[in-house]
Amino acid sequence: MMESGPMTGPVPTDGTADGAHPRSADLSGVPAKPNPAEAKGEIDGTFWRRFTFRRPLAALILQRLGLSVGLLFAVSLMISGGIEALPGDFATTYLGQSATPQAVENIRKDLGLDKPWSERYLSWLGGAVQGDFGTSWASKNSVGEQIGKRLGNSLFLAFFAAIVSVPLAVGLGMLAVQFRNRLPDKIINVVSLAAISLPEFFVGYLLIMFFAVKFGVATFPATVYDSMSLTERLSAIALPVATLVLVVLAHMMRMTRAAILNVMSSAYVETAELKGLGMFRIIARHAAPNAVAPVINVIALNLAYLVVGVVVVEVVFVYPGMGQYMVDAVTVRDMPVVQACGLIFAAFYIFLNMAADIIAILANPRLRHPR
């Protein structure tokens, strides 16, 4: 298990050099000139090269998967190294004023802090790949258990924010294209820009002030308990979801608009126009499928943000999610918790971006239907 890091890492990286050519042309979403020569040519070389040639789609996806795993290991190393580089340690923070050299030494020994860093990293990694993140130093509870519940809460919030924001952003983006440079487009632009420009805690407090305090239609704080029913939970998270939607909407909406506009100036859209098709059909059927790749990337980034970057919103709304948990752990140098949170956040980022990459690859007819 220990060796799997270095082993899995380089293998797909190797492949990228071969695959770099087809990939660069694809992800941009611009139709590249097919290379007839390549299809007819005699191909010799390694097994991977031949595989890349015969099954470009499978090869690219395998490559992405491999890269993601390698990247995750690299991140685990950086998290561990970064924590090592932090000044101060758990023992001194925990003991505070009463820290005698002997007491500090005892705690360090108990926690295994006297062992070399590489050894601690490997044993932690060994546990982590089996799903065991160790026990929290501060609370002496299992990290896995504690995180499980918090992660569930965070995902619950992120899921509903995504369900509202993604269709809304794409829809508004298409609407903005249809009314390009006219009033609806301008209103959508200004409002979304204003929403992204305001700091999220400010948006959060504004929403609390109006909807919870003045009109009294929403619940605050948004704390959820195990005993709550689904409807109670939903009404509790209404305000944080609204805040998150406002924060991520503009980015996705503007990217959708830009990507579709870019496609709208292409020759095949002119062809569609000269076929006498209606504006809506042109946008939905001829422009949108070709704008998927850039849009999906921005959506993935924002989804990742919904899981990883919600610390402020969680604090404002007193929502028991992952972000809050991690911040608390950092202040007391509770390393197993920090490491576990960091790794899970990284895993989400990597997974979502990988998914976006793979969807972008699948959206490309050149790769789905090789010559």
Next chain:
Amino acid sequence: MPEMLSVKNLKIEATSYPPGEPPKTVTLVEGVSFTVQKGKVLGLIGESGAGKSTIGLSALAYGRGGVRITGGEVLLDGKDILTLDKTGIRSIRGARVCYVAQSAAAAFNPAHRLGDQVIEASLRHGIMSRDEAKKRALYLFRVLGLPNPETFGERYPHQVSGGQLQRAMTAMALCPNPELIVFDEPTTALDVTTQIDVLAAIKHAIEETHTAALYITHDLAVVAQISDDIMVLRHGKTVEYGTTQQIIEAPREDYTRALVSVRQTKRDEAPDQTGTQLKIEHVSAGYANGFKVLHDVSMHLPKGQTLAIVGESGSGKSTLARVITGLLPPTEGRITFESKELPRALKGRSNDELRRIQMIYQMADTAMNPRQTVRDIVGRPLSFYFGMHGAKKTARVKELLDQIEMGTKFLDRYPAELSGGQKQRVAIARALAAEPELILCDEPTSALDPLVAEGILNLLLKLQEETAVSYVFITHDIAIVRAIADSVAVMHRGKLVRFGPKSKVLSPPFDDYTDLLLKSVPEMEIGWLERVLKTRRMESAGN
């Protein structure tokens, strides 16, 4: 004869936004009138900027970008389509009038199957049911000679060749049974050997379906094969309008006469071709992924002469130029220049070796830094190879500009402020600045209008006389080969098919490929296409 399309006194304007100045209204087309009858083809011909495409699109009441039709009438079957509202115009586009674009590769949506795109307009306008449309598409695929017509529609645009796409685009235009089709340079982007097939397919399809057509092109020889009438345009105005026979055989205007006779410059080859300034021996080359592009190519070029390399796209002719420059090191074989073997790769060559071989590209646009003035562009090799600077450098740049017949007023212009021909001239000056012994010309005239291209060719010939520079001239155009070459190399799929003095290579007995290539070049002669197709049919019957 009923008039399908009648355009009267058309005026088209556009608004341009020059940086730092108030918007300007530019007149693109003025006072153009013509008629097209059912089953007839009108050819619109002229150089780029003549307004051909703009006029063609006006038949669909469409303007690209900020282009507006501001005056005149476009009568389709007697009714003015310019007075229609949006819905009215939409009901005409793709139903009664269809459009075939220059680059079918860009005009097909990469995300959908060809068949779906071909029948889309017919279905959307409710002209026929899906089954009927599919049947019609199959019929058209057959008429247009597409391979495997039953399954052709299931393919995606990137899965078929450029010539097939262009024919599919024609099928798409013909599918709804339109009254008029606008062909906008449908064969310009194709190789000659493919062009002849597409031309024949289009001609056959027009005859089968009795539709009227506008055929836009800059190639008079092509339009002579397909149209009944021709209108010559320049700067948005009509130069001459008449029957094809009258325009080709008895042109009245000077401009038309120049167009008709443009490809008639010819030069005799040098009698002695034994010298070997450049010697290419058994060169093979390929890309990093293992794909081999050149197979065992050998040729040579005497000092002060021109070697033309002909072939269609994918024949490896540009790759050969890259091998000579050292940009792509050969995998086998060697290249000798002035009796000295050249290092394979660019990195291994000395400054002087680099200086002696220069290059001119097809797209002068992309080969020049848009943020440098002509002075900087031409001056750069002067300081790089000869260490010139200050007044001496400026004097030399002026001298070079004189040599390319442009004069010193262009000294401080940016590439964007030059026309296509002027840009190519500056590129030539930049090559000359290094005082090279060999210039590799990679299709330097194929992006230019015929008259401008002729000017560039004459300039190259003049410079060769003055400086005794040698040229390797890469082209797909046999007429250019006839005009400037001493020796010719014909390439096909990475192999050398034929090499020798021009008179030998271009006269029989031919190998199959050279024969096909030579016969595919359109000639300025009515009935050429039928004649070639007839001999082809006879040959295939004889086999």
